[in-house]
Amino acid sequence: MASEQQLSAIKGAKVLMVGAGGIGCELLKTLALSGFKDVHIIDMDTIEVSNLNRQFLFRQSHVGQSKAKVARDAVLKFRPNISITPYHANVKDPEFNVDFFKQFNVVLNGLDNLDARRHVNRLCLAAGVPLVESGTTGFLGQVTVHIKGRTECYECQPKPAPKTYPVCTITSTPSKFVHCIVWAKDLLFAKLFGDKNQDNDLNVRASDASSSSQQSEDVFERKNEEDIEHYGRRIFDHVFGYNIELALSNEDTWKNRNRPRPIYSKDVIPVEPVSQNGNQAKNLVAGNPSSISAMASLGLKNPQDLWSLKENSAIFLEALKLFFSKREKEIGNLTFDKDDQLAVEFVTAAANIRASSFGIPLHSLFEAKGIAGNIVHAVATTNAIIAGLIVIEAIKVLQNDIKNYRMTYCLEHPSRKMLLMPVEPFEPNKSCYVCSETPLTLEINTHGSKLKDLVDKIVKAKLGMNLPLIMHGSSLLYEVGDDLEEDEVANYAANLEKVLSELPSPVIGGTILTVEDLQQELKCSINVKHREEFDEEKEPDGMVLSGWTQPLAVEKNGKGSTDNGASTSRVSETTSLVMEDDDELQIIPAQIAKKRKLSDISSAASSDASSFRNEAKFKRKAEEADNNNDVVMLDGGSSENSKKKREQ
């Protein structure tokens, strides 16, 4: 039971919770039971069926409703006399500014993505409010405490960057199932159903095929009056037959690889349309577009089953047909969404057919969905444990019990007999651009890169700013906001398209830019260095930012799963906030486990050895989690480079 001091700290506290998902539900419950009286909770999500196995405050009847609001009502049932204020909103909305954050004694994060975590970190730093941060995946979890000036901030340590694959691995030489998924989702699906104006590498593959690539742009268009069945087979034969033949003609590629096998639809499914009438009827009954399913049409029920090549081919053709016959209006605007049954079916089938071609083991729809949707593993128990640990830290924070703050890891396998391992928090990183005022250096071709490139690739993607403002001396180059005049908006839009050295106030080598986010109250100086050449493979952005903590090359990233559908051959880092229904762990970087002094392990003479063992474990975990990762491609990868890029 809590002591008197603890109780009075708890009763007087005003707490902000960000996230009402897996951790959030457990956390709100534990806060209420522990005697907290004033809790505010932000979550932009609505409830989905796949949440119900662990987000125990929600029921089937709540599907579609605001998580924050339903969570509040559920908790008030067993603790009616406390105050819970829900916000069905995005934590990045301008209303949640520094002043909003200042009213709280502590902020507790139960988030699922890097982007929102960084944003909340900055607001907590700006408002001077302590932050307790958390994450889980499967049986792993962690809780950390961030106090400005006392402990490291959330961004003091490098955060894992998105996984990338060289384009040629995806387009020509897949060796793992995930490569087939990326091809099916980011190239084929995007090509057929996505924005036609997006760059797409589907047909840019064999270097000597430039003559035919022009032609093949049209291959994917459905011709006027073309029979849907015919169109489907034509696409099938083009991508799984003709393109493979074309790739095979490039002999060099296959010297040290297994040659793929071209697959033509007529060899798998004789040209004799499947019983149309029955299918039509089923789909009409379904009515709701989200329930249109090729599996249902074909009588395949279990998503865990492995389909044969024939079944995959049938699903491919059927799904394509259903898109064109039932969801024609959406074509051209679709991006892959893991909750879109038909899209998942199409991608699974296409990936499996391609895998067949390349001799890669096939996967079930269930597995393919997990890979394509970057679905994070989640169980109730880990979330409950982590929520308990968050409250324990929050109570210490409220009592200002600095010497007892801990970051705690929840492990799957014991390390030094511990399943829950507390570690003393780190000091702030003095070269952190977020919590200390360290200037950054940007190498960029000032005669080649546009302001837009700088904004997208650096200010948003790397610095994680939401509403940025860019200044050169006293002249404003760029700004976002609702309160701008029309001419300002036009002016900034024009600037975006200008090359840096041609801006009204030219940005050249030696320029010092000030980049600021007024909402996050974060301000950085960037020293610009001009550089002509960049290595396309190693520096795909065409610019290099240094002086900040580089993301680790592989491992977990903080992205949601929905925005990656139309990725082109560039590393597409997103800045859009998509709160997923899952909580995700920022896998503990191995080097931290090594660097950090583990708290009071006076005992173990073998502490060093086990600490290293532990480190290896984290590494392994990171790799395991990585199988499930978001996938982004790098362009122009040669096969030699691809070896380096792959994680194993």
Next chain:
Amino acid sequence: MDGEELTEQETALYDRQIRVWGADAQRRLSKSHILVSGLKGTVVEFCKNIVLAGVGSVTLNDDRLVTEELLSANFLVPPDETVYSGKSLAELCCDSLTDFNPMVRVSVEKGEVSKFSADFFDKFDVVVISSCSLSTKQSINEKCRKSLKRIAFYTVDCRDSCGEIFVDLQNYIYTKKKNDEAVECLLEYSSFEEAVSVPWRSLPRRVSKLYLAMRVIEKFEELEGRIPGETSAADLPKVQKLRKELCEAQLLDESQIPDSLLERLSEGRREFPPVCAVIGGILGQEVIKAISGKGDPLKNFFFFDAMDGKGIIEDIFRQKS
């Protein structure tokens, strides 16, 4: 594997956890039957976890009439006398748990758990008991051991900001992945009686002080005939005296069981909800492991103390002669 496939509804609901432990494990869970006795906060947390996980059935046993104190860490029952008055804790928890997952059968078994016959326990795959005396723990453990099939047996207790879990899986064989090869492992467990009779001098070096302190309190309650968990600060002198006796008999330095810890444990009638969440979570995970056969089960004690934040496994095993 076990024949029946998961239904579409199950696959949708359990999607995220099937991705953790696989469809086979989920099928085994859905066929398992669990008995839970003693429904304070930690056990309520545990029940929530296994009901969400999708076990076949949960049978609740706790005839105590609900009081405000019993509900201090309970999120299943509203603190409204007009709702809970006259009903047993098990009945009230049952109503609420059923609501969490309609695919799990939750029911109430009335009666005193120590009086149930060995046949009764045969119906279950897992037995979890809490808030009961040393002798009850031992006798139920023995009844479970006598069953022809293996019944996984657990005890759990939380006092102040400390918690203890005991596990008896008897002889447990499971497969473990080592360098991508499946290796069969055998774990041999001691019964509760065997484990707690291990002489303190032969305990693992640097054994958790909580283990020793819990044994003192447990013994104290047994000798005084107390209702489990019903101790207070006023008992401290007697508890300290007992510690002295036990330590002398066991040839252990008394300083191994600090006063501050004994004081916290004897005062700790009300549970600390964050610790309930932690212990209930670990216990849930362990029960899921034992049923599904996935993952290394812990052997055989687990301790958590919010004061230092450590969650420690102790292996306290009686070598068979």
